[in-house]
Amino acid sequence: MSDTTTAPVDRQIETIRRLVQDDALLPLVEPVLAGERLSFDDGLTLIESTDLLTVGRLADLRRRALHGDEVFFNHNRHINHTNICRIKCRFCAFSRTQATHDGAYAFSHDDMVEQALEAAELGVTEIHVVGGEHPDITYEWYIELVRRMHQAVPQIHLKMWTASEIRHLGRLGGGLSDTQVLQDLVDAGLGSMPGGGAEVFSQRVRDLVCRGKDTAEEWLEVHRRAHEVGVKTNCTMLYGHVETLEERIDHLERLRELQDESLATRATFEQTGVLPDVNRTGTVGAFQCFIPLAFHPENTVFARRGWAFTAGSDDLRMVAVSRLMLDNIPNVKAYWVMISPELAQVALHFGANDVDGTVMVERIVHMAGAKTQQETQQEKLVTLIQGAGRIPVERDTVYNELRRWEPQSPAGAR
Amino acid sequence: MSDTALAPTAGSDADRELVARELRLGRIDFLNMYPMHWALGIEPTTSGVPTDVNRAIIAGDIDVACMSSIEYARHADELVLLPSMCISAEGAVGSIFAISNVPFEDVTDVWVTPQTATSVVLYQLLTRLRGFRPEIHLLEGAPADVLLQGDRRAVLLIGDDALAARGSAPLARHVFTDLGERWLSETGLPMVYAVWAVRREAVERAPDAAAALDRLLVEGVAQFGRTEDAVDQAAHHFSIDPHSARAYFDRLRYAFGRDERKGLLRYLRMANEQGFLGTVPQPAYVEVDEPAAGASPASSSAVASDPESLRRTYLATVGSKRALDETPEDDAHVEMCLDMEADGRARDVDDVLHRALDGQRIDEVDALALLQTSRLMDVGQVAHALRLQKTPADEITFIVDRNINYTNYCLTDCGFCAFYRRPGDEAGGGYLHSAETIIEKVRETVELGGTAALLQGGHNPDLGVEWYEELFRAIKTAHPTFHLHALSPPEIQHISKRSKLSVGDVLARLRDAGMDSLPGGGGEVLVDRVRRVMAPKKTKTDDWLGVMRTAQRMGMSTTASMMYGHVELLAERALHFQAVRDVQDESHGFRSFTSWTFQPGGTPLGKLLEAGAAPYQKHLPPTPTPYTYLLTQAVGRIYLDNLDNVQSSWVTQGLKVGQAALFFGANDMGSIMIEENVVSSAGTTFRATTEDFVHLIGAAGFTPVQRDTLYRTVKTY
Missing domain, CATH: 3.20.20.70 (Aldolase class I)
Structure with missing residues (x-):
């Protein structure tokens, strides 16, 4: 039988050496196989290479070493509690700066609880909440929201608010520390934090696209504190606008550095049993997953300037280079809502081992014109993963396996 | 639509007589209504375009009709719904189009016909979700002319006009946005276009007749799906080819299930938020017994989808009796x-x-x-x-x-x-x-x-x-x-x-x-x-x-x-x-x-x-x-x-x-x-x-x- 998902590793290396189009990649083969850390320059070599398939194949070798043939997805629902926002990020097609603007909305606690109950009925295991930084909501409103939702659906994991919003909460609370805000949220029932709002860390880029939003250091600091308090988080990069390739690699490096720190704290705890002073949860958090987010210019100021959507090859190399550079972050996600389910399937051979979830009602992306249907059945994701020769595994938010679909017979009738 | 020569046999005659005696029926003369009225085989008191029928039931001139969702919502206090039947589609419906000479999002002016309010509101909800509000005008004259006379225009066509417009040469170069498809991609839910509403006093007066009506519809629509000649008859009545009619009925759903109810509520809630309603109605439903066995409304498509009848349909379509043989x-x-x-x-x-x-x-x-x-x-x-x-x-x-x-x-x-x-x-x-x-x-x-x-x-x-x-x-x-x-x-x-x-x-x-x-x-x-x-x-x-x-x-x-x-x-x-x-x-x-x-x-x-x-x-x-x-x-x-x-x-x-x-x-x-x-x-x-x-x-x-x-x-x- 020649029909295995991937050839044995030594055969693959032979193939890489034989088929490589860009010789600059050859020196990276051994380090990648050995799981060695790649440098900034290595990252640039990878991302600048036009030999997409060799880059993808190297990333796939790393993915395979970490995850075998398993690909994760979950049952999740996204709720954006408001689209009214004090900041005017230029890549955002979602926000309204005034409550009186067309289409502006802000959900009440009751609205949110109702939607959470609806989600529970659908068998969702995670609710993902992010929204605008509404200037007129109080700190207590946020904390109470988490409490009410957690009480209503205690079985559902609440993954809520980006770093920028945590900072916003601190300001609303009259200058509370990140740690304080995070502790209050955890006490109220917060499960973990999503990775949005990282955009691209370069200040040059942030000045161009999201002036007024928190800086890279602030974003990283919030996640540092979250990990310390015991909150697991995700991380992202919004690519495909004004950033350079160097700035993309720089972004990945900064994430990698913070993850080193958090993993070191965790290791210390595991060896000594000593937790950071602020930690009341009994665990140390870290990044669980990196999600490269393809920029959607539709309905933003960039569309009017003739900005194009990211090319499929760019999405694939971003997945691959992330997998290779982020050696200390376990999972890399091909987020199908952003890059289309079709390309997400292909990305499973370029280093991705997660496709996100069933994603109900993702308002932010869809207002920017992503054409994917908001509600995709589990069946579609399972078919997509199996079609790529991989094993679908439903996970919870913190990557515990909930269900797996064992490989089918190769005949696979319709 | 009096040519129901090929009458349904499903449903009891007793039910049919009870309904005919107790309830004055309204009928919208659209193709999408055909399977349900075929199922009933009862002569209506009033028939016409949606506005006529809506008006008649609101005025109390008739007791029951399948009516526009939005008009129902505006008078929900006086009306009770049949629990098993509606007209919906999950995704493309094929008969409700915004036809525009620019992409959907770039439209500044839209022309609508007064025939139905539901789709006009739907269109406006969909545009507002995308953050724009085209100006609404009343369509008089040919859609193609309106589109030719200025840029960034759209025409909203529904029902049989929309069926005809699809593929008509003067409109061929324009953008056809199927509102049902768009609704699905925005909400993930089916869109309910029409519901069966009975006047409250009629339900109080003749609750058994209302329940019988629900039964007749469930059983008869299922039979319609199994009866190929009935589809052909519908196609003939509306002068379209059977192939297109079948494709159209295939997209429609008549079962009023959990998802449809959610879709209806979502629509009404959004319509209310956007000021098209004064309040979000809490629908009341006619009480019925358990759904009739063997006619599960879950098999919602009007055209049967069991393999045997599909094979027959397929052979008829491709014009060969042997196409599916395994020789x-x-x-x-x-x-x-x-x-x-x-x-x-x-x-x-x-x-x-x-x-x-x-x-x-x-x-x-x-x-x-x-x-x-x-x-x-x-x-x-x-x-x-x-x-x-x-x-x-x-x-x-x-x-x-x-x-x-x-x-x-x-x-x-x-x-x-x-x-x-x-x-x-x-x-x-x-x-x-x-x-x-x-x-x-x-x-x-x-x-x-x-x-x-x-x-x-x-x-x-x-x-x-x-x-x-x-x-x-x-x-x-x-x-x-x-x-x-x-x-x-x-x-x-x-x-x-x-x-x-x-x-x-x-x-x-x-x-x-x-x-x-x-x-x-x-x-x-x-x-x-x-x-x-x-x-x-x-x-x-x-x-x-x-x-x-x-x-x-x-x-x-x-x-x-x-x-x-x-x-x-x-x-x-x-x-x-x-x-x-x-x-x-x-x-x-x-x-x-x-x-x-x-x-x-x-x-x-x-x-x-x-x-x-x-x-x-x-x-x-x-x-x-x-x-x-x-x-x-x-x-x-x-x-x-x-x-x-x-x-x-x-x-x-x-x-x-x-x-x-x-x-x-x-x-x-x-x-x-x-x-x-x-x-x-x-x-x-x-x-x-x-x-x-x-x-x-x-x-x-x-x-x-x-x-x-x-x-x-x-x-x-």
């Missing part, structure tokens, strides 16, 4: 294919790939082994390496041309086609472009920097060779250097039969009139067993190849293609590759090869496959995914060693995968497709511009080169 000859052929597949699985994939890289020719079983493997990256990388050797390594080409589908009238009834109309079915959207229209399209193409047209159409019985000669001469007189890439082999064969000329004579005359090259359309899968299932009346393999051989011997350039992922076995894809390569060895007349996956949306063949009712279905490979697509393209590149150009199919795969395909053996992105009717009829709609292509090719690290049909450079970017 002894087929058995032997399939057995041979399965043996070949076993041989393929026994091959060492690495060995096959190494031989290919060494420049050796691989055989059909080798190709099959590659199609069977899930090692996409291995196959892709070899295909890419071979393509870099074969065509300029740093260039990716594309063409700016236009698909002109000159007619959609067709006699051939292919099971996979969502585009064609039966000859004479003008009401159902059939058309034949005049020479003036076609020349105008050519002129527009030239203006947009286009160099060629891909001219293909249905097998129209009215068109003999003279029609084409005149057309081609006229085009060439107006645009002498414009390239006519025209008429696939089945069309040539059709003309040859129609005009009683040999294929050679037809080709010679058309060439003399200005035809430059022949596209590879209609190739599908070049295995007769497959062709008999999917298109029994269409050109068989030898004839298809014969037309190509003849054209190539005359020095005409041609292309080859494969449309797969329907009723063919995996081995039959390899056999298709073999047929193409063998002819290419003889005459080297295929300029390029393109493969794409069957787009099942709305086609009879798609439904047949979905129901598991195709011949030898248990031996068919899984439905293709993008992964299959890339792998198949790569195998094509490796196996077809005597062909230079491989084109990716962004039209079927989307721009993301279509572009990534440049690393899996393709050296050409095909056409920007100024007009694409055939694929978009099946629901796959992607659009691109020259700028998009230049961006996408550049992003892959290659130089974008605009080429002409014969792969000569037009412009390097």
Whole structure:
């Protein structure tokens, strides 16, 4: 039988050496196989290479070493509690700066609880909440929201608010520390934090696209504190606008550095049993997953300037280079809502081992014109993963396996 | 709608009498209402357009009607709903369109008819979700005129007007946004267009009659779905062809299930938020017993979908009683294919790939082994390496041309086609472009920097060779250097039969009139067993190849293609590759090869496959995914060693995968497709511009080169 998902590793290396189009990649083969850390320059070599398939194949070798043939997805629902926002990020097609603007909305606690109950009925295991930084909501409103939702659906994991919003909460609370805000949220029932709002860390880029939003250091600091308090988080990069390739690699490096720190704290705890002073949860958090987010210019100021959507090859190399550079972050996600389910399937051979979830009602992306249907059945994701020769595994938010679909017979009738 | 000669037998006569005696019924004379009123077989007190019927029930002139959702909501206090029935669609409904001369989001003014309020509100909710508010005007006069008289305009058409507008020539170039489809993508829910409402006092007076009505509807609509003649009768009554009617009923749902109720509530809640209602109603429902056994409303589509009746419908559609037979000859052929597949699985994939890289020719079983493997990256990388050797390594080409589908009238009834109309079915959207229209399209193409047209159409019985000669001469007189890439082999064969000329004579005359090259359309899968299932009346393999051989011997350039992922076995894809390569060895007349996956949306063949009712279905490979697509393209590149150009199919795969395909053996992105009717009829709609292509090719690290049909450079970017 020649029909295995991937050839044995030594055969693959032979193939890489034989088929490589860009010789600059050859020196990276051994380090990648050995799981060695790649440098900034290595990252640039990878991302600048036009030999997409060799880059993808190297990333796939790393993915395979970490995850075998398993690909994760979950049952999740996204709720954006408001689209009214004090900041005017230029890549955002979602926000309204005034409550009186067309289409502006802000959900009440009751609205949110109702939607959470609806989600529970659908068998969702995670609710993902992010929204605008509404200037007129109080700190207590946020904390109470988490409490009410957690009480209503205690079985559902609440993954809520980006770093920028945590900072916003601190300001609303009259200058509370990140740690304080995070502790209050955890006490109220917060499960973990999503990775949005990282955009691209370069200040040059942030000045161009999201002036007024928190800086890279602030974003990283919030996640540092979250990990310390015991909150697991995700991380992202919004690519495909004004950033350079160097700035993309720089972004990945900064994430990698913070993850080193958090993993070191965790290791210390595991060896000594000593937790950071602020930690009341009994665990140390870290990044669980990196999600490269393809920029959607539709309905933003960039569309009017003739900005194009990211090319499929760019999405694939971003997945691959992330997998290779982020050696200390376990999972890399091909987020199908952003890059289309079709390309997400292909990305499973370029280093991705997660496709996100069933994603109900993702308002932010869809207002920017992503054409994917908001509600995709589990069946579609399972078919997509199996079609790529991989094993679908439903996970919870913190990557515990909930269900797996064992490989089918190769005949696979319709 | 009095011609219910073919009365339903489902439901009890006692129920029917009770309802007829106790309740005054209203009826909207739209096609979507037909199955329910057929089911009842009760003469209405009032009938007319939605506004008439809505008004009658609100005024208390009638007791019950299936009425517009929004009008129900405005008077929900006085009305009680039947719990089992509504009219909804999950996604495209096919009869509610915003037709605009710019993309949906760019519309500033919209013209609506007063006939229904539900769709007008729906349109406004959908626009506001996207942050814009077109101004509403009342439509008087022809929709096409309104659209012509200014930019950024839309016309909202519903019901039978919308059915007629779809495919009508004056509107063909506009953007059709199906509001049902849009609603689904915004909310993930079905859209409920109409509900059965009973006046509260009538329910209090005659609760049993209301319950009986619900029962009659559930049982009768299920029977409608099983009664083919009833669909034909509906089609006849509304003067549309049965094929279109069936497709339409297939999209509609009549069951008022959990999702439909959620969809209705979501709609009403949003309508209220946006100021179209004073309050969100809490619907009250008529009390009924358990749903009748055997008529579960969950089997919601009005047309039956059990495999047996699907097979009957399919055979009637493709016009052959034998299309789905599994004959002894087929058995032997399939057995041979399965043996070949076993041989393929026994091959060492690495060995096959190494031989290919060494420049050796691989055989059909080798190709099959590659199609069977899930090692996409291995196959892709070899295909890419071979393509870099074969065509300029740093260039990716594309063409700016236009698909002109000159007619959609067709006699051939292919099971996979969502585009064609039966000859004479003008009401159902059939058309034949005049020479003036076609020349105008050519002129527009030239203006947009286009160099060629891909001219293909249905097998129209009215068109003999003279029609084409005149057309081609006229085009060439107006645009002498414009390239006519025209008429696939089945069309040539059709003309040859129609005009009683040999294929050679037809080709010679058309060439003399200005035809430059022949596209590879209609190739599908070049295995007769497959062709008999999917298109029994269409050109068989030898004839298809014969037309190509003849054209190539005359020095005409041609292309080859494969449309797969329907009723063919995996081995039959390899056999298709073999047929193409063998002819290419003889005459080297295929300029390029393109493969794409069957787009099942709305086609009879798609439904047949979905129901598991195709011949030898248990031996068919899984439905293709993008992964299959890339792998198949790569195998094509490796196996077809005597062909230079491989084109990716962004039209079927989307721009993301279509572009990534440049690393899996393709050296050409095909056409920007100024007009694409055939694929978009099946629901796959992607659009691109020259700028998009230049961006996408550049992003892959290659130089974008605009080429002409014969792969000569037009412009390097």
